[in-house]
Amino acid sequence: MNQSIVTVRLNGQPYQMGCDAGQEAHIEALGRDVESVLNELTGTVGQIGEARLLAMAALIIADRKSEMPTREDGLDATVATASLSSDELEQLASRIEAMAGRVSQLNAQLAKLP
DSSP states (O other), rough: OOOOEEEEEEEEEEEEEEETTTHHHHHHHHHHHHHHHHHHHHHHHOOHHHHHHHHHHHHHHHHHHHHHHBBBBBHHHHHHHTTTTTTHHHHHHHHHHHHHHHHHHHHHHHHHHH
């Protein structure tokens, strides 16, 4: 299979990534998602070093992934979410708030590290 090179910007720095041909748009979208998390972090904690920012972003993204609903009966999670009752939506909102709290706690703990 042919390889392509995609340049993504993380914390304002360009990084060239190899990917399979046809995956360029997907890699670029992932890069934009990570850059968005990094922008949020730098807005909150400032420029605290690239390695630390990338570690914090990785933890935030992993936490988001761990909280995502799993696929049920072959339905995409987005479709499943659209059919939730108001009680289920409230529970989902509570989980999102709890996740935001955990991210804030992680942020505070990482800010204390040397």
